[in-house]
Amino acid sequence: MLTRKQHDLLCFINDRLGETGVSPSFEEMKEALDLKSKSGVHRLISALEERGFIKRLANRARALEILRLPDAVKSAAPAKAAKDNVVPVEPRKVIEVANDVLDVPLHGRIAAGLPIEALEGQSSLSVPAALLGPGEHYALEVAGDSMVEAGILDGDYALIRKAETARDGDIVVALVDENEATLKYLRHEGQMIRLDPANRAYDPQRYRPGQVRIQGKLAGLLRRYQ
Template sequence: MLTSKQHELLVFIDARLRETGVSPSFEEMKEALQLKSKSGVHRLVEALVERQFVRRLPNRARALEVLRRPGQPVVEGAMGGQAPVSRTPLADVTDMGAARARLRPEPVVRARSIPFVGRIAAGLPIEAVEDQEMLDVPGTLLGPGDHFALQVVGDSMVDAGILDGDFALIRRAEEARAGDIVVALIDEQEATLKYFHREKGMIRLDPANPAYQPQLYLPSRVRIQGKLAGLLRRY
């Protein structure tokens, strides 16, 4: 049995995954649930993990997977303990045979090559570099559409799980909604990775680090080039 807030968070996470393929940040969860602090979000996520409604994906920042909806059963895993019926977000399972079929090892994922077009600031804007190299990316990190990769420079998006040196996987787009993490090209010269908002006829680009201030621009100065679809990190 989930509490109302746990259920609300589960629905929000699933909706965002279906729409963008990227888990919402803790800041976005806090705003969506109208909570006062991110510590409350952490507690709700932990509760969903413990109850096997979501799981964290290893080696990926801010990566959550929805395993089942309220009321779906869990079945005994091959190694003992409980395993969710479905490994795909909110997939319907009609019988035990389908459940066991979904627990089989997943097929090898083929890589996709996408353009690597340089660096992007997660701090103050820097010049967008156009190197046009290619980067091999696991296909599971990319949804439909045209994609490119940029390497993150700076720490202004750390609270969104985006670190200096990460490779941001960007789905090309020319429009964005409030709360999207976007690549914004400013004055056709400088690119930055930020949360997108509109404020009193201006474009506001918000960091995810309290050490940085939001940036305000006239709409004519800002062009959206894409939205964050995933992250790669090397160790």
């Protein structure tokens, strides 16, 4: 069951493809649905993907594929003539998503060394939409070098998908004692939670489960070159 906005977006994309063969941009989708930001479009696309109406193509960073349409949309489409009692099947539509950017909240700096206070800021970071998968995201600027062996460097921007749970081996944002956050590998060690660095110069950190709260999982990185 789709929400009204999800249904309207799917129909808008389908109609535009039928008219021009070209997908609307995130900006056009935003205006058509009267949304306040392109982040809202991204959330709707993520929801449609999760419900099996569209699919992101892994080998084409800016492409989505329409897998199916709501019954009401299909029934409204004009019937095609059959030949020899064989009804042609309409090929699945591939839509090329424009190289749009989304503004995600930028919540200060996070330690990739010892934990530091997680800052809540009002600024944002522009991120190519193709880098973000399903879900709600935010960004943190990395401070420190304890994750260098995982390719995460001081000054990078970590793109975090909001989550409250994670599996062993995931790189997570862990809030320690409700006031300090760190970016580490998550491990369970007996009755303890171990936060592992990716730098042999640093030791693992061990905490009781009640001391650690997962706030998200690493979804990607942005790096600026001077």
